[in-house]
Amino acid sequence: MKLSNDWEAARTMIVIKSPRTREEFKAYYSMRYRVLREPLGLPKGTEKDDYEPLSEHFMAVDDENGEILGVVKMYERETGVAQFSHLAVSPDHQGRGVGRLLVNYLEGRARELGYKSMGTTTRASATGFYERCGYRVTGIASPLFGRLQILWMDKDLEITEDTNK
Numbered sequence: 024m025k026l027s028n029d030w031e032a033a034r035t036m037i038v039i040k041s042p043r044t045r046e047e048f049k050a051y052y053s054m055r056y057r058v059l060r061e062p063l064g065l066p067k068g069t070e071k072d073d074y075e076p077l078s079e080h081f082m083a084v085d086d087e088n089g090e091i092l093g094v095v096k097m098y099e100r101e102t103g104v105a106q107f108s109h110l111a112v113s114p115d116h117q118g119r120g121v122g123r124l125l126v127n128y129l130e131g132r133a134r135e136l137g138y139k140s141m142g143t144t145t146r147a148s149a150t151g152f153y154e155r156c157g158y159r160v161t162g163i164a165s166p167l168f169g170r171l172q173i174l175w176m177d178k179d180l181e182i183t184e185d186t187n188k
Contacts, residue, residue, distance in 0.1 A: 037121065038086045039128045041079065051082055054094050058111035063171075070109070074098050081128065083112075083121050093121040097129050097141075104177075105133040105141040126156050134180050142177030150174060 042051045055070040078096040085092055093112035100106035107129050112121045133141045144164050145153055153176045162175035 036086050037083050037092060037124060039081055039083055039125065041081055047082070048080075050091050051080060051094050054082075054091050054113065055109050055111050058113065059109060072108075074108070079132070081125060081132075083125055092116045093125050095125045095129060097132065099138075100142065103137075103139040105129075105136070105138040105180075107141065107143050110143070122152060123156060126153075130178070130180060139181055140177055140179050142175060144173050144175055147172040147174055150176065 042048045052070055056067055060067075060069045074096070078098040080096045081094065082091050083093040084090065091113070093110070093116065095107055095110040097105055097107040107126075110122060110125060112125075130141060142161075143153065143158070150160060156178070158176040158178045160174050160176050164173040164175055
């Protein structure tokens, strides 16, 4: 795949890390709220769920200025299956490879932990992104907040493929 100049520049400056301090977690959850819930008019607090304490949390951070560009979390859905959720990329950085970088990182982490497959629930409007990352729709979930069509997408982690399209 030919990488755009934005992608190449972003890859050299972005680090993936887990939030550790209270301030980092506050910024992490703030990004999730601003990107995923506030546009829907939902109250603060809806950016969290019951899986927070069981999850590994990750942030894509600009190494030069410390700005959080994107966030995501991962946890065990069932034996051998990882699930990630709440992937949120700052609107100013969408379309520049930040989401792909986070998904690729999660897949590597899931393999390290011995997971055989990984999936996510996503809005119908985001399926194209996940399909480009090698995921396929395998189920339909109940509408989120009674109004968003949600789909289950998954990927076999034992099959290696080039998803940098």
